[in-house]
Amino acid sequence: MRNSSADHVMMEIEANKPQGNGLVVGQGLSPLSETLWKEKANIELVGDVSARLTWKDMTVMVSLSRNGETQNVLEGLTGYAEPGSFTALMGPSGSGKSTMLDALSGRLASNAFLSGTILLNGRKANLSFGTAAYVTQDDDLIGTLTVRETISYSAQLRLPDRMPWSEKNTLIESTIIEMGLQDCADTVIGNWHLRGVSGGEKRRVSIALEILMRPRLLFLDEPTSGLDSASAFFVTQTLRGLSRDGRTVIASIHQPSSEVFELFDRLYLLSGGKTVYFGQASEAYEFFAQACFPCPALRNPSDHFLRCINSDFDKVKATLKGSMKLRYDTNDDPLEKITTAEAIRTLIDFYHTSQYCYSAREKVEQISEVKGTVLDSGGSQASFLMQAFTLTKRSFINMSRDFGYYWLRLVIYIVVTICIGTIYLDVGTGYTSILARGACASFVFGFVTFMSIGGFPSFVEDMKVFQRERLNGHYGVTAFVIGNTISAMPFLVLITFISGTVCYFMVRLHPGFEHYIFFVLCLYASVTVVESLMMAIASFVPNFLMGIIIGAGIQGIFMLVSGYFRLPNDIPKPVWRYPMSYISFHFWALQGQYQNDLNGLVFDNQSPDLPKIPGEYILEYVFQINVKRSKWADLSVLFSMIVIYRILFFIMIKISEDVTPWIRGYIARRRMQQKKQKSGNLNTTVAPFGLTQSPSLRAFAAANRATGRSSNKREKKESQV
Ligand SMILES: Nc1ncnc2c1ncn2[C@@H]1O[C@H](COP(=O)(O)OP(=O)(O)OP(=O)(O)O)[C@@H](O)[C@H]1O
Structure with missing residues (x-):
């Protein structure tokens, strides 16, 4: 291509x-x-559109269980990211890097609650839906x-x-x-x-x-994971290049090589959700030296930093030398041997009383004071029609190429309808055919449509792509729903017309074009309703197993009240008949098809002793169908249901996007307040300099700042110890 x-x-x-x-x-x-x-391209980036991001005392608390147990994933983080700079987030696995990016980009999980202040160009802003891009x-x-x-x-x-x-x-x-x-x-x-x-x-x-x-503001969560070292270097270089053009780039990076590390402008080092260091990446080396954890000359600085603050394997390595950390005094003589947990505490304490922390806070104040342009959604600049057309085309191509999406379903539908055709082959008009015709219709509009829930895994995949693109502002919900609806139509027409035709002619249902077209249209509408229902479920249950269980359950109930397993008038009224049978699409499909098939036929058992029974009589007295209602009215209800379910799908997405986070945020806030009331502590944010440092350590650090150090000497001593 x-x-x-x-x-x-x-x-x-x-x-x-x-x-x-x-x-x-x-x-x-x-x-x-x-x-x-x-x-x-003449894309307009008018005025001051640079993105200056600040976060102050940012704390993220997650609720872990229903009984109100909570955990602070991030605690009192303060920092900033400026246009033209590339900020790297580093820290051991589980230190809170992704949570920090989620918090900054406004995409925290529903059970997470954020406190502190995040400002974009000096103002509060919602950074999702295209204002910031997030990989x-x-x-x-x-x-x-x-x-x-x-x-x-x-x-x-x-x-x-x-x-x-x-x-x-x-x-x-x-x-x-x-x-x-x-x-x-x-x-x-x-x-x-x-x-x-x-x-x-x-x-x-x-x-x-x-x-x-x-994008003016770009977040990336581990962009170099899975890349070889050369690719990691080039990708980081591209990101740095992007920042050089006035963009603000923040990325969490795992294990950068020393060449990649050199590309960082600023470094935010996290451990256990707390700041270990924030400042110029090039000064981190010095910071560690000042805190008495100097980097040996031949070691990659990022390896050294991470080794100093990773306590995940301390217990495993309790007997090994690696779990203990050596501190050095100003003369590069070993000072003490401490555990990693102690080393982390020391570094965090050291940072919070260091000049690095003071100047970061000062800069945050300065930047937050400047009220710049509000960044509007930097997402799509394409028209709504272009978006809807492109989504329809993309979705159609995806469906046509994915064997499991529709082709396998087409094959299975044909096989199943051939089976139906052979079971009810040339069903005839004898007395027994009355029951057979009813059972055949019930199976077609019950089980055959039920098979449509098999497409659920593909719907979930579609929803994942949609969520990513939607949050990055690629397009809106309406364009997605339109694209999804139109692109599936040809496949559903193909499936239902082929399988409906096979079934109709093999069983030899009521002859006549009108009867044939009604049957396939009814099948098309029913399958489309199931698809729409499953899409609505996928919008709020993005999990294969749960979605299929819920979908199967709903359809099972609908089938039960369709009027086949229990005659319509015999269904108990309060709950099952009103409203359950009326919202069951099986009910309308079955009522319509019974009329379509039986109306006008005469059932004759070929015996002079037995009467000929008109289909109308069967409809009224056996199947309890209101013959005064046109079968086309039943079909219209089915088509209306397609529209209703698609609107429901739209509403579900909107709810999961706007209302659900609000409700969950409200619940999380309530829980946090209750927790604080219990503990008697009403201060929500972490005190700026809440982490204390002993006077001796402070004096020692100050002395360190004034002293030059020899790495070679240190390295020798480390290997001796
Ligand atoms: N919504 C949440 N609910 C419960 N726990 C959470 C939630 N979000 C994060 N955590 C916990 O917070 C900690 C930090 O998670 P996070 O994904 O931010 O770490 P990370 O530094 O990005 O890790 P990695 O490098 O392995 O991706 C983890 O222990 C995680 O289980």
């Missing part, structure tokens, strides 16, 4: 590439894509699309309609090249049956999707 435009981009980027380097090395971003953004740890991508298609659809969803396709394409190609994805650009992402790109390549696709729009 590589085209001449891609080659053209490749040539331009090659021409711009500094000599002797690999991929666009130097500034990270290719000059071409920057030019495009500034000139050709999460999970790569929620559409498995059937190629890398190029994934980026291309994303571009079409967000770039302005007025931008010519050639320019969009150039931007897409240059982003592919920036992320080093040119060799796998035409490989599919991959899913359960398609072997696709590697984990590291997926990671880079996720980053490419967000840097495509050159």
